[in-house]
Amino acid sequence: MAVVGAGIAGISTATFLAEEGHDVVLLEANQVARQTTGHTTAKVTVAHGLIYDYLINTFGEEKARLYADANNTALDEMATRVDEQNIDCHFTRASAYTYVPSAEKRKKVEKEVDAAQRLGLDASFVTDVPAPVDATAAIRYDGQAHFHPRKYLLSLLNSFEQRGGQVYEDTRVTDIQTGSPHRLQTDSGRVVADDVVVATHYPFYKRLLYSMRTLPGQEHIITANTDGEPPEDLYYSAGSQSHSFRPIPTDDGTMLLVEGRKHPTGLGGDTMDLTRKIESFATSNFPVEEITYRWSAQDYMTMDRVPYIGTISPFSESVYVVTGFSAWGMTHGTVAGLLLADLIGGRENKWEQLYDPNRVPPMKSMKRLPKAGTNMIKQFLTGHRNLRDGETAPYLPPGEGKVVKIDGETLGLYRNDEGDWHAVSGTCTYSGCTLTWNAAGESWDCPCDGSRYTVEGAVFDGPAQEDLQRRDVSVRQS
Structure with a gap:
């Protein structure tokens, strides 16, 4: 059998199957555990925001209980492996807090605590x-818990290969017949392969069923x-401008990680401005001495907030998919491995x-559909916007990029810190949509399907199969 995609879902699935005696090959377009999983905030928790009251009201208590059970089981599975296999991955137990800053939202927290307790979770107000x-x-x-995901997954890969599993990096799957x-x-x-698992973050195969x-x-x-030491637990503020933060143990001390300012891909506006707002939140609440790293993380959300794990379509028996983690991939990636191992094992x-x-x-x-539909239309229109043609490139300071139209062609122009120019096609190779520049992530992003490219045009996220073509243009700044 073949597993496509070597993030936490793909590696967990491949390892669990190999441990059961299956002959498994793991295929990764780039390098293992370095893309989406490599950029995660690595919170291993059943605390997925204010989710459980919603699940009870939407799916009923029985299915909400299954969601809680699945993620709790995944947490225990990961903890047991770390303990029994002595995995050095900074796996640290901690409490997880979902908090609200305003008294008006206190009732929502009370309802969430009641829902979580009804489902058997150890939750308190x-x-x-x-x-x-x-x-x-x-x-x-x-x-x-929180941990170092790459170190954890490299240990799983070791177990995978010891049981005969084969890993092929830099091997992009382009089609499944x-x-x-x-x-x-x-x-x-x-x-x-007799069975195939598509664990590529977003499915490149049967994509129209998911778009x-x-x-x-x-x-x-x-x-x-x-x-001084940052807070030792996991924190998430519920609301439209949510932030989350946690400590990161390193060999040189403990750093603080802060994330936030969620937005649909391509609709965030100035992403560096969003990053500055996150920095402002950090410096306003903590004694920050130095900002050490900045990056952007991406995930896919389903319409009903529950991931898709199982047969990719009603007519594609023995081809499976994993997608739509809605930013809670550490436990759900493990859930995927456990669930798919059972399905494939009969x-x-x-x-x-x-x-x-x-x-x-x-x-x-369905009441979520109007908002989701509005976002989808906005992303579609952003992706198909009609750029105005210009004879010269706009002024760009070093370290900046912009999608422009010059002599009838849409281009992504980037000027590096040394002042040198990079020019690539500004159109997504997968959906044909016009890309946007993500300054915070230093990437070209597709608002239609979430494909992301480096400044040089190489694919590193999303369903795109082909890199952007480089362009040799003479840049004359206006």
Whole structure:
């Protein structure tokens, strides 16, 4: 069997299958655990914002309980592996707080605590948090964790290879021809497999089944050195301008990680301005000495807030998909491995119906459609905007980029810190949409499908298969 994509979902799935005796090959277009999983905030928790009251009201208590059980099981699975296999990945137990700053939202927290407790989760209501932020109420989950995801996954890969698993990096799968067996076309040759798992963050295969049901979104992240130790637990503020933060243990001390300012891909405006607002939040609440790193993270959201894990379509037996983690991929990536190992092994799994990619969305989730539909239309229009033609490039300071139209061609122009220019096609190679410049992530981003490219045009996220073509243009600044 073949697993496509070597993030936490793909590596977990491949490892669990290999440990059961299956013959598995793992194919990765870039390098293992360096793309989406490599840029995660690495919170291992059942605390997924204010989710459980919503799930009970939308799916009913039985399915909400399954969601809680699946993520709790994944947390325990990861903790057990770290302990029994002595994995050195900074796996640290901590409490997780979801807090609100205003008294008006206190009722939402109270309802969430009641919902979580009804589902059997160890949740409690508190009116104060041990962190220097404004919090009028919070839900606390004890026994959660944070860790170094790459170190954890490299240990799983070691187990995978010891059991005969084969890993191929820099091997992009471009097509799947279903049959008995399936044939996977790669840029290096062909792979034959009885079962296929598409764990590429967003499915490149059967994408039209998912393009109207999943939306790409981004958050921006910084790390900082602080005067003294940062708070030791996990924190997430619920609301439209949410922030989350946690400590990062390193060999040189503990850093603070802060993320926030979520927005649909391509609709964030000036992403460096968003990053500066995150920096302002950090410096206003913590004794920050130095901002050490900045980056952008991306994930896909489903219409009903529950990931898709299972058969990719009703007519594609033995081809499976994993997508739509909505920024909670550490536990759900492990859930995917556990669930798919059962499905491929011919065993029943109580979570199967909840995560079924071919499920009919609950009627109560339809009230989310107007907002999701509005975002989808905005992203579609952004991706198909008509740029005005110009004879010269706009002024760009070093370190900046912009999508422009010159002599009838849409181009992505970037000027590096040395003042040298990079020019690439400004059109997504997958959807044909016009790209946007993400200054915070230093990338060209597609608002239609979430494909992301480096300043030189190389694909590093999303369903795109081909890099952007480089252009040799003579830049005359206006």
